[in-house]
Amino acid sequence: MTPPAVDFWFEFASTYSYPAAMRIEALADAQGVRLRWRPFLLGPIFKAQGWDNSPFNIYPLKGRYMWRDVARVCRDLGLPFVQPAQFPQNGLLAARVALVGLDQGWGADFIRAVYRAQFAESRIISDPAVLQAILVSLRRDARTVFEQAQSAAIKTRLRENTEEAQQIGIFGAPSTVTADGELFWGNDRIEAALAWAKAGQ
Amino acid sequence: MTPPAVDFWFEFASTYSYPAAMRIEALADAQGVRLRWRPFLLGPIFKAQGWDNSPFNIYPLKGRYMWRDVARVCRDLGLPFVQPAQFPQNGLLAARVALVGLDQGWGADFIRAVYRAQFAESRIISDPAVLQAILVSLRRDARTVFEQAQSAAIKTRLRENTEEAQQIGIFGAPSTVTADGELFWGNDRIEAALAWAKAGQ
Numbered sequence: 001m002t003p004p005a006v007d008f009w010f011e012f013a014s015t016y017s018y019p020a021a022m023r024i025e026a027l028a029d030a031q032g033v034r035l036r037w038r039p040f041l042l043g044p045i046f047k048a049q050g051w052d053n054s055p056f057n058i059y060p061l062k063g064r065y066m067w068r069d070v071a072r073v074c075r076d077l078g079l080p081f082v083q084p085a086q087f088p089q090n091g092l093l094a095a096r097v098a099l100v101g102l103d104q105g106w107g108a109d110f111i112r113a114v115y116r117a118q119f120a121e122s123r124i125i126s127d128p129a130v131l132q133a134i135l136v137s138l139r140r141d142a143r144t145v146f147e148q149a150q151s152a153a154i155k156t157r158l159r160e161n162t163e164e165a166q167q168i169g170i171f172g173a174p175s176t177v178t179a180d181g182e183l184f185w186g187n188d189r190i191e192a193a194l195a196w197a198k199a200g201q
Numbered sequence: 202m203t204p205p206a207v208d209f210w211f212e213f214a215s216t217y218s219y220p221a222a223m224r225i226e227a228l229a230d231a232q233g234v235r236l237r238w239r240p241f242l243l244g245p246i247f248k249a250q251g252w253d254n255s256p257f258n259i260y261p262l263k264g265r266y267m268w269r270d271v272a273r274v275c276r277d278l279g280l281p282f283v284q285p286a287q288f289p290q291n292g293l294l295a296a297r298v299a300l301v302g303l304d305q306g307w308g309a310d311f312i313r314a315v316y317r318a319q320f321a322e323s324r325i326i327s328d329p330a331v332l333q334a335i336l337v338s339l340r341r342d343a344r345t346v347f348e349q350a351q352s353a354a355i356k357t358r359l360r361e362n363t364e365e366a367q368q369i370g371i372f373g374a375p376s377t378v379t380a381d382g383e384l385f386w387g388n389d390r391i392e393a394a395l396a397w398a399k400a401g402q
Contacts, residue, residue: 049260061370062372065384065386069390072393076393171263172263183266188389189270
């Protein structure tokens with residue numbers, strides 16, 4: 001019997017992935033559910049639905065609501081939140097660095113720091129200097145990490161993640177997927193996903 | 202000082218309005234929040250966003266997920282759920298009857314019965330015979346009620362509701378709006394809306 005497990009699919013540009021990323025590890029630990037962080041890119045998935053931008057920008061009513069709602073959700077969770085001037089931001093480099101970090105044991109801390117930088121500290125996460133500062137705070141050699149992040153192997157891994165996300169029906173982020181393939185979309189469904197993972201054992 | 206109050210904006214065609222409609226009254230009562238049922242039509246609001254159908258039909262990935270998610274949500278709430286063969290259904294007549302019922306004190310029971318008919322009993326709610334059976338079960342004279350529902354006054358009220366929904370930024374259903382104008386979208390946000398209504402007093 002394998003322990004209960006979920007994959008947490010996140011995109012750095014995604015607003016609701018911020019509160020989800022900040023809290024899922026503690027929730028999974030408390031439930032005894034193994035957590036695997038799965039960075040991917042929403043761009044190709046949105047393109048397949050005919051969108052060349054975030055739906056929150058394409059549909060302004062929904063976008064205006066989302067910013068208000070995310071602010072409320074973060075406040076209720078005790079998370080700092082400042083609406084970024086730029087949205088969506090390009091999370092490509094951050095996602096590649098996250099894959100390196102996940103291989104090396106500092107991935108989750110890096111992921112949370114990137115979300116904090118974007119949604120609490122008004123930093124631009126496509127700026128390598130911002131990521132570099134985070135790497136330094138994690139005592140990593142930034143030049144080495146960036147080289148690894150831009151390797152063919154890591155680029156392929158991120159592309160494959162995105163293809164896998166598309167294949168399993170993911171259409172937004174965050175998405176939490178149980179070992180038996182049950183898909184839960186949104187920060188609102190993390191508890192349900194973990195409960196499903198536990199019950200399925 | 203007025204008691205805390207929310208408007209519950211619902212559309213009979215909306216899937217997530219079903220669990221929301223089934224539970225909001227008990228939740229509002231428990232919190233001492235006054236509840237006003239506000240039927241409206243999503244069609245004109247979707248049209249303004251360029252949609253001539255439910256977004257769950259326009260974006261099949263999202264639609265497939267929604268059916269699965271609604272089924273899970275209903276199961277967790279102990280609500281029967283059967284995916285209707287027809288979606289979305291035309292809720293125009295039901296919404297007009299609901300307005301009559303809300304004036305006469307049997308509106309909430311009618312609303313819940315219509316949702317049950319559509320999402321638990323596989324009935325077609327645009328069929329007057331289905332609504333008639335519900336009215337009979339509520340001991341109303343169906344012919345009189347249908348005449349009232351098709352009056353110019355009720356038609357205008359429903360149109361005005363939809364216009365008001367659009368004006369206050371509603372883009373989907375259900376939406377719960379507090380007396381101070383805070384908008385909460387979705388079955389997932391009912392508790393937050395009631396908490397906001399209470400805290401604002």
